[in-house]
Amino acid sequence: MGNFLMFTGCRRGEALALSYSDIDFKAGCIHITKKLSYADGQVPVLEDHLKSANGLRDIPLLPSLAARVPKNRIGLLFPGKDGGFMRHSEVYAIWKAYCREAGLNEIQQIDSGEIMETFPVTPHCLRHSFATICYEAGIDPRQAAEIVGDTPQVLEAVYTHLRDGHKKSAADKLAEYVTALEQSILSGEKHG
Known part of the structure; x- marks a missing residue:
């Protein structure tokens, strides 16, 4: 599920609502038309409306992801233990396992001396990572x-933030290079 979120930009609830019939391998797209939410924090509820009008969309099925998604299957893409929609506790258990496997968990010692495991990366973080991938691939914000x-x-706000970060990174790299160059020149003058 983590890789799927990373390379589609889906919201968690959108991914959990997907069935194999929502994936069009021939056209190379994933149809996002519904989402899963949780009533009382635990019980899965399928909703046929999305967060906004922009939510109804087709997402490109990237070749590397298409190669990992089984073909000729029916049912939910991410089923729960009973074959239906995952309960919230199942989603959380799978997410924790994914984070551990990917090294996205943190082990901390709290004030009492106890060791505590935390999971600072959320499914929504991978959505932001996908937006960053789009930026780095040169995709127009629209x-x-x-x-x-x-x-x-x-997306313009995300891209502006990324551009500003890249400018700072470029300035840091340039300053580091010029400093090393100056030191090399000065070092050469002393020896030559």
Whole structure:
């Protein structure tokens, strides 16, 4: 599920509502038309409406992901133990296992001296990672917004933040290089 979220930008509830019939291997897309939410924090409820009008969309099925998704199957893409929708506790258990396997968990010692495991990376974090992938791939913010089901304004804000971070990174790299170059020149002057 983690890889699926990372390479589709789906919201957790959108992914959990998917069935194999929502995946069009020939067209190379995933149809997002519904979501799963949890009543009383535990009981899965299928909703035929999404977070916003932008949520109804087709997501590209990337070739690397298509190769991992079994074909010629029916039913839910991520079924629960009983074959139906996953209960919240099942989702959480699978997420914790994924985070441990991927090294996304943290072991901390709390004030009492006890060791505590935390999971700071959430499924929604992978949605942001996908938006970053779109940015780094050079996808226009409006096109990326269509893919992730957000407004262009939300994606523009993400892209602006990323651009600013890349500028700082570029400035840091340039300063480091010039400092090393200056040191090399000064070092050469002393020896030559």
